[in-house]
Amino acid sequence: MKKENEKRIKVSTLVYALLILVMIVLSIGSILAYGTRTEIGTKIAAAISKAVPFPAVIINWSRIIYINDVQDNMASITKFYQTQDFAKEGLRIDFSTEDGKKRLRIKEREIIDKMVEDEIIEILAKDAGISITDEDVEKVVTQKLNEFGTADDVKNDLLKSYGWTMDDFKKRVVLPSLYAEALAQNVAAEGVTDNNKAKNKISQAQKELESGKDFVDVVRSYSEGPSREKGGELGWAKKDQVVPELQEILFGKDVPVKNSIVESSIGFHIVEIENRKKENSEDILQLRQIFVAKNTFADWLEDKKKQMKVSVPLADFTWNAETGSIDFEDEDMRIFEKEQRAKIQGDASILF
Numbered sequence: 001m002k003k004e005n006e007k008r009i010k011v012s013t014l015v016y017a018l019l020i021l022v023m024i025v026l027s028i029g030s031i032l033a034y035g036t037r038t039e040i041g042t043k044i045a046a047a048i049s050k051a052v053p054f055p056a057v058i059i060n061w062s063r064i065i066y067i068n069d070v071q072d073n074m075a076s077i078t079k080f081y082q083t084q085d086f087a088k089e090g091l092r093i094d095f096s097t098e099d100g101k102k103r104l105r106i107k108e109r110e111i112i113d114k115m116v117e118d119e120i121i122e123i124l125a126k127d128a129g130i131s132i133t134d135e136d137v138e139k140v141v142t143q144k145l146n147e148f149g150t151a152d153d154v155k156n157d158l159l160k161s162y163g164w165t166m167d168d169f170k171k172r173v174v175l176p177s178l179y180a181e182a183l184a185q186n187v188a189a190e191g192v193t194d195n196n197k198a199k200n201k202i203s204q205a206q207k208e209l210e211s212g213k214d215f216v217d218v219v220r221s222y223s224e225g226p227s228r229e230k231g232g233e234l235g236w237a238k239k240d241q242v243v244p245e246l247q248e249i250l251f252g253k254d255v256p257v258k259n260s261i262v263e264s265s266i267g268f269h270i271v272e273i274e275n276r277k278k279e280n281s282e283d284i285l286q287l288r289q290i291f292v293a294k295n296t297f298a299d300w301l302e303d304k305k306k307q308m309k310v311s312v313p314l315a316d317f318t319w320n321a322e323t324g325s326i327d328f329e330d331e332d333m334r335i336f337e338k339e340q341r342a343k344i345q346g347d348a349s350i351l352f
Helices: 001-036 039-051 069-081 096-128 134-148 153-161 167-187 198-208 215-222 226-230 242-251 297-306 329-342
Strands: 057-060 063-066 232-235 267-279 281-292 317-320 324-327
Touching: 001 167, 001 329, 039 153, 057 069, 057 215, 063 069, 063 153, 069 096, 069 153, 096 281, 096 324, 096 329, 134 167, 134 226, 134 242, 153 167, 198 215, 198 267, 198 281, 215 281, 226 232, 226 281, 242 281, 267 317
Parallel strands: none
Antiparallel strands: 057 063, 232 281, 267 281, 317 324
16 A cells, blocks of 8 residues: 555656646746747747747737748748849848848848738628638639649749648648638729829829929928928839839820829829930830829728737737837837848839
């Protein structure tokens, strides 16, 4: 009897010891995952996260994005940059420098933000009764394979560039894109987005131009987008650099009707040709515009994202409810990203 009791005590002691060990590992993993940015700490946390599903983001207390999923996506992006030859484009990608590490952190923020958006889109789609089946996914994959080559070619390219299998591609790219496309179609069919306000605004701008008001003054009063800060100036553009709806109007044989409104997929334009020239027999136009954006699916989605309850236990990041996006906790990183984006800012309201 005494030996049986001793045996039970030893077994229970072993169980308790194992539980304590697990708790210690989880505690260390939590500290490393959520509160450490040292290189060794990050590596240890990554190893532990492979076995323990630590939450990176929690959405509406029902959807969880795990740290190991974020790490897998980061590994894929890093692999992509390492395997591509950007030197041909005159670009140098180096994540080993201090600025390079910061740019990699920006990529991580973008990845987490995209993962959150994909989850929110799926939530909204299912709320709208939308369901994407495995057959739907397979159909798209088959189409892509027919477009880009043989299955082996695509599989090899995915593996080489991203370290992905075909299942990874289906899960991370095809399925989210199908939910986004289906939800956008549903929103358009229900007439949720209303562009009457934009139409009235561009019409008022047109009336002011016709009354003799200076173009730049009208730009400042009504126009939207980056070109507004430049008095509507877009600079010189070739035909293939302009949105399709404006190509024939601006580059056709007929002279565009002055102050006419043109509707495109992204908004309403009043475009003026300031000058023209030829380079290698190709027309190049100097343009300026007044532009009013449409209320798009992206606008609708942004409003929906702002309404979501999002918690971010992952270190260094937070949920910005005002913008409906993942943001840096650190002010210096927010400033750094803003400066980086300012260097490559363009005006997509007319030019590709």
